[in-house]
Amino acid sequence: MEHTHQHQHNNQPQQNTNKFGHWxxxxxxxxxxxxxxxxxxxxxxxxxxxxxxxxxxxxQEDVVQEINEKWGNEVLLYGSVLKIPYKTFSEKIIRNEDSKKTYTETLESINYAYFFPSDLNISSQVNPEEKERGIFKTAVYDSQINLKGSFSTPDFSIAEINPKYIIWDKVKLIVSTSNLKGVTTAKLQLNKTDYDFASTYNGKSNKRYNQLVMHTLETKVLKGLSVNSFEKNIPFALDFKIKGSEQIRFIPIGKQTTATMTSNWKDASFFGEFLPFNDDKFTDAGFDAKWNILDLNRPFSQQHFGALPKLDEFAFGVNFMIPVDxxxxxxxxxxxxxxxxxxxxxxxxxxxxxxxxxxxxxxxxxxxxxxxxxxxxxxxxxxxxxxxxxxxxxxxxxxxxxxxxxxxxxxxxxxxxxxxxxxxxxxxxxxxxxxxxxxxxxxxxxxxxxxxxxxxxxxxxxxxxxx
Incomplete structure (x- = not known):
């Protein structure tokens, strides 16, 4: 009896396993x-x-960014702008501790006024090409950009500035760009006089929070300018050659801005605040796009006092990025x-x-x-x-x-x-x-x-x- 009981006990786990498998x-x-x-x-x-x-x-994003940084990042061009200094005065009350008397001291400081051109014509030729590293690729380009236009008489009356405090012998012309590294040529002719550009350090060398950092190019002092110089509009012409990548944009700061861009790139996409007006912009050879923008179409004025405003959001342009979806x-x-x-x-x-x-x-x-x-x-x-x-x-x-x-x-x-x-x-x-x-x-x-x-x-x- 004991032997039989032991045999049944040993078979119990196997029976349970069989029951589970059967279940x-x-x-x-x-x-x-x-x-x-x-x-x-x-x-x-x-x-x-x-x-x-x-x-x-x-x-893939890191490799593309590395290629773009070596060649030149995207181009955003903001110019040309007249930078005119003027004097401002403030009074400061000073108390003499010995005599217990107070007197007023007049302090002089220099501020700047910025004037946009009355008309601006942007003509650009952009020729992109593919750059590859391993299995990843991106689009880079060489661009030839010509800016032409003219400045009318600066109006200081809006800021109630006395004309005699305007420092005409310190006037400069400035252009801002997001891609200083890619600039290979930058020449200006204003009022039949040639000028070269020099860059100014703004203390910001890196991108922050995915925002572009703008770098300023400015001329030396413009020669012979006075309020009488603007009896007729002063013409200017700028020639830029810039290497860039991904996209190119312009800010329409002219009272009337016209722009044309031609390229051999067939996969471009237009973006920004303003789109081309011509329906036949895409051709067999690439594209030929045209813009016409009035000051009535954008919410900023032709003159600014104290600081140049940030107008990136009003830019228009073309994206040459190779879609990697x-x-x-x-x-x-x-x-x-x-x-x-x-x-x-x-x-x-x-x-x-x-x-x-x-x-x-x-x-x-x-x-x-x-x-x-x-x-x-x-x-x-x-x-x-x-x-x-x-x-x-x-x-x-x-x-x-x-x-x-x-x-x-x-x-x-x-x-x-x-x-x-x-x-x-x-x-x-x-x-x-x-x-x-x-x-x-x-x-x-x-x-x-x-x-x-x-x-x-x-x-x-x-x-x-x-x-």
Missing amino acids: LKTSITARLAMVGILTLILLIPLFFIQNLIDERSRR EYTKSERSVKYGFLVIGLTFLLFFLIQTLSKINIHPFQYLMIGLALTMFYTLLVSISEHSNFLKAYLIAGVSVISLITIYSKSILSTWKFPLFIGLSLTALYTFIYVIIQLENYALIVGSIGLFIILAIVMYVSRKIDWNNN
């Missing part, structure tokens, strides 16, 4: 719970893949990874439940890992090709792998082919959503509704009481 095979609830747990576990590799995409995207699209596709894994597991679950074919948790895990491999293939291939080709290669590879693997699990070709077609439709649906912008939400919602309706229809025959 896992036969219970719908157990299989459903197992599929849910595996789906959640596979979120871990999806999270690491998303981090990989972020890292590669940041690396592969990482953005890959990141968007990873966000649908949970949906792809969940629906694929649900498909296998329904096949397993309706056909009574046993699928082991390990096989579910292999299928899930194959689905996550889609995203690593997508990211790595898209770095060397376009997104569509990478998506096709990754999709065909993963769908073929899962279809062939399903044949070893499900024996016949009927279910594996159905799975392959379903995955093809799902990946096609996700690709369409990724390409859409304005209609992504509505198309995605309709697609998920249809998928839910199909699942509800197929699962209506399942006996959910068998748990």
